[in-house]
Amino acid sequence: MVTNGTKAKMFAHAAPVHCVLIGRMVVAHSQGRHRGDAFALPPATQHTTVASERTVGLVAFLDARRYRFEDAERMARAWRGFVPGQDDPREAFGDALKRPRRRLDVRLESLLDILELENVSIAEAAHRAGLSDSRAAHLMTEKLGAPPRTWRPWLRLRKAIGEVIFGGANLTQAAHRAGFVDSAHLTRTSKSMLGVTATNMVSPTVFATPDT
DSSP states (O other): OEEEEEOSSOOOOOSSEEEEEEEEEEEEETTEEEEEEEEEEOTTOOEEEEEESSSOEEEEEEETTTOOHHHHHHHHHHTTTOOTTTSOGGGSOTTGGGSOOOOOOHHHHHHHHHHHHSOOOHHHHHHHTTOOHHHHHHHHHHHHSSOHHHHHHHHHHHHHHHHHHTTOOOHHHHHHHTTOSSHHHHHHHHHHHHSSOHHHHTSTTEEOOTTO
C-alpha cells in the first residue's frame, strides 16, 4: 500500500507492517534523528517526521507476512532520488514486490488466517492454530514484529481500506464489513495505527495491491 502527497508531518506507526518513507526529511524515532530521502522502518516503530525539504512525501506499508525487513530496505535504496508528487510511485516498486512470498510457520499462517476471516477471540484463534496464547504472542512478535493483539486491528483496517479501494464501499459500509462498530471506530484505529485518518488512507493518492 502506498500513499503519495502525504503532508510533511507524520506519524505514530503502530501497525505490524514495514514502513518505507520517501522525501527529503528528518525522521525522529527511538534511535535518534536521521536526515535523508529514504527510510525503512520495521513494524510498530514509533516515529515522527520533524522536518521536510518538500511539501509532500510518500509512504509505503509492506505486509510482514509477505515481505522481510530486507525487502523494505531494498525498496528504500531503490527509491532514493524518487520525487514524491512528480514520479509515479507504481513505477518505483521495481522488483521489490515481485519477490516470492516469505515462508512462515504454518501455525502463524493459520492463526493470521483465522484472525482475518473469522470473528473469534485471539485465544480461540491461537488454540485452533495449535498454539498457546503465550507461544502465539512470542512467535508472532519474533517472526513478524508485533503480537496478535496488534495484528487484529491491522487486519480489520486493511480489509476496510480494501473494501473502499477495490469494492467501491463508502467508509461506513467498509467499517461495518471489516468488523468496526462504525466509521468513527475505523478512523480512530487508522489514526492510532498509522497516524492518519481513514479518509487519508482511501484518498485518490493511495495505491494498493490486494496482498499488501
